[in-house]
Amino acid sequence: MSASINKILRTVSQYGLLSLIAIICIFPFWWTLVVAMSTEGNLFEFPPTFWPRGISMDNFIEAFRVIPILAFYKNSLLITLATVLGKLVVCSLAAYPLSRMQFNGSKLIMGVILATMILPSEVNFLVNFITMTKISLVNTYTAVVLPNIVTAVSILLLKQAFDEVPQDLLDAARVDGASEWVIFYRIVLPLITPWLATVGILTAVEAWNEYIWPSIVISKPEDFPLSAGVLYLRGTYGSSTRVIAAGTILTVAPILVAFLFTQRFFMRGMDGAVK
Amino acid sequence: MSKLLNSVSVVVTNKRNLLAYAFLAPALLLLLMFSFWPVLYGSYLSFTDFSLIREVHWVGFANYRALFANDMFLTGLKNSLLFLLVVPFTQLGAISLAVLVNNQLPGIRWFRAAYYVPVVTTVSVVGIMWGFMFHDQGTLNYVLLQLHIIAAPLGWLSDDALALFAVMFVSFWRGLGWYMVMYLAALQSLPAEMQEAAILDGANRWQRFWRITVPMLKPTILVCSIMSVLAALKAYQEVDVLTQGGPMNSTFTALYYAYDQGLKRLKLPRGLAASFVVSLCCMAIAFVCLRWLNPGHRK
Numbered sequence: 166m167s168a169s170i171n172k173i174l175r176t177v178s179q180y181g182l183l184s185l186i187a188i189i190c191i192f193p194f195w196w197t198l199v200v201a202m203s204t205e206g207n208l209f210e211f212p213p214t215f216w217p218r219g220i221s222m223d224n225f226i227e228a229f230r231v232i233p234i235l236a237f238y239k240n241s242l243l244i245t246l247a248t249v250l251g252k253l254v255v256c257s258l259a260a261y262p263l264s265r266m267q268f269n270g271s272k273l274i275m276g277v278i279l280a281t282m283i284l285p286s287e288v289n290f291l292v293n294f295i296t297m298t299k300i301s302l303v304n305t306y307t308a309v310v311l312p313n314i315v316t317a318v319s320i321l322l323l324k325q326a327f328d329e330v331p332q333d334l335l336d337a338a339r340v341d342g343a344s345e346w347v348i349f350y351r352i353v354l355p356l357i358t359p360w361l362a363t364v365g366i367l368t369a370v371e372a373w374n375e376y377i378w379p380s381i382v383i384s385k386p387e388d389f390p391l392s393a394g395v396l397y398l399r400g401t402y403g404s405s406t407r408v409i410a411a412g413t414i415l416t417v418a419p420i421l422v423a424f425l426f427t428q429r430f431f432m433r434g435m436d437g438a439v440k
Numbered sequence: 441m442s443k444l445l446n447s448v449s450v451v452v453t454n455k456r457n458l459l460a461y462a463f464l465a466p467a468l469l470l471l472l473m474f475s476f477w478p479v480l481y482g483s484y485l486s487f488t489d490f491s492l493i494r495e496v497h498w499v500g501f502a503n504y505r506a507l508f509a510n511d512m513f514l515t516g517l518k519n520s521l522l523f524l525l526v527v528p529f530t531q532l533g534a535i536s537l538a539v540l541v542n543n544q545l546p547g548i549r550w551f552r553a554a555y556y557v558p559v560v561t562t563v564s565v566v567g568i569m570w571g572f573m574f575h576d577q578g579t580l581n582y583v584l585l586q587l588h589i590i591a592a593p594l595g596w597l598s599d600d601a602l603a604l605f606a607v608m609f610v611s612f613w614r615g616l617g618w619y620m621v622m623y624l625a626a627l628q629s630l631p632a633e634m635q636e637a638a639i640l641d642g643a644n645r646w647q648r649f650w651r652i653t654v655p656m657l658k659p660t661i662l663v664c665s666i667m668s669v670l671a672a673l674k675a676y677q678e679v680d681v682l683t684q685g686g687p688m689n690s691t692f693t694a695l696y697y698a699y700d701q702g703l704k705r706l707k708l709p710r711g712l713a714a715s716f717v718v719s720l721c722c723m724a725i726a727f728v729c730l731r732w733l734n735p736g737h738r739k
Binding site: 271410 | 453456457459460461463464466467468470471473474476477478479481482492537540541543545548549551552553554555556557558560561562563564565566567569570572573575576577578579582585613616617674676680681695698699702703708711712715716718719722723
């Protein structure tokens with residue numbers, strides 16, 4: 166009897182702790198949503214508003230009116246799609262020979278790729294901006310996307326995926342006279358689709374969220390992606406907190422919805438990284 | 441005949457080499473342009489008086505000397521070191537959280553997702569939301585007042601004694617879920633027998649955590665701690681979106697100084713010099729950690 170009470174107590178306390186931490190993680194989002202949806206009451210007051218009052222969509226409509234949010238969405242979508250596509254193509258092309266072909270200097274190339282992981286990359290954008298100026302790409306999305314297409318981690322993840330494809334398949338295709346390109350494109354690539362999806366989703370989140378580089382290389386605010394545009398909103402319409410909150414919600418909503426539907430890919434990406 | 445075979449095989453190898461490099465070419469080109477070139481050219485520029493509009497002159501170590509005579513950079517370095525306080529909290533928190541969500545409770549998937557939400561949120565949004573939370577009349581002050589932890593509302597982002605800690609807390613909040621997933625993956629790959637044997641021997645949860653789980657997680661803890669240390673030393677995005685270095689320059693970190701000088705004040709060489717000082721510190725620390733904390737791993 167007391168054992169079962171103990172068990173119940175433990176379960177309750179576990180859920181209590183889990184919920185408390187969940188509240189700390191989620192509350193800022195909730196509060197921002199409440200502010201964005203209400204039109205009445207003071208913003209900052211004691212006790213704070215935990216529930217919307219005078220629910221309306223006015224602040225969202227206002228956000229659409231004062232800043233070009235639709236353009237921001239379009240820009241974010243464009244940048245994200247281009248980064249994901251570019252990365253999947255370029256990184257899987259690079260990972261394939263590293264995993265499946267014997268060629269002179271393969272060790273050296275592997276070393277070069279690994280070396281980029283320890284290079285000081287934090288302020289690469291200082292020099293990358295000069296580079297973009299010199300090749301006249303400033304103010305283009307090409308400039309936003311190009312530096313983010315290749316990362317060592319993506320190449321390594323995809324190499325690992327290629328490593329797991331059975332050698333017999335490749336041998337059989339080579340005996341049949343298939344060219345290396347056909348083997349890559351028709352046989353091996355379809356087999357690693359789950360890994361392509363993982364890399365694609367992780368990349369999409371990174372690309373969608375990046376704000377520093379786009380705001381450096383793009384000068385016209387209406388060409389910003391959402392992540393940079395939302396800060397621009399704070400700078401320009403600093404007084405209207407509710408509209409800023411609405412803009413903030415409009416910025417995070419797509420990524421949160423996408424995340425909830427694709428959770429397992431995030432966990433798998435981690436698995437690969439830990440190995 | 442063998443000569444012919446030889447030359448055929450040379451041709452074949454050459455063709456294969458060519459093909460492999462054709463596959464690799466786009467990636468290598470991009471890495472060269474956007475990963476290696478910035479470091480090479482950037483380190484050269486940090487020894488010059490570069491600007492986009494005039495001729496470039498070599499100035500030796502002048503930028504670096506100016507850096508160490510600059511109060512703002514020195515404050516930044518000190519703050520970057522203080523930022524390391526985030527590491528033990530994040531790591532202990534993440535391990536405990538991973539153990540907690542490793543239980544097979546109904547609905548645990550949703551809790552894991554909730555803890556990961558801050559990780560997938562863009563920093564700019566995080567900055568705006570925590571700006572609301574940290575407001576003088578914001579929720580954080582309200583909760584702390586209700587719990588009688590503080591007597592009067594604190595200016596989390598406006599008090600120069602507090603602002604850095606507020607920024608550090610946001611960094612902790614963003615990192616927790618990321619490391620939790622790393623530890624969770626490691627926990628799930630551990631064999632269950634050890635835990636079962638310990639339960640049979642009458643070890644309680646606390647003993648099992650410290651005597652079995654933590655030692656078995658050691659490789660993951662090492663990797664995560666190094667990542668966490670480097671991330672703390674390189675913190676600057678949270679500063680940018682929360683305080684922009686203020687109040688009274690109290691939240692400048694070393695890399696935020698680099699970013700501020702290089703980009704906002706257009707003193708590129710100075711910014712680059714600052715960033716290379718940070719990078720050198722990071723490389724030295726990573727090297728020391730790998731070498732001394734993990735001697736068994738040496739090859």
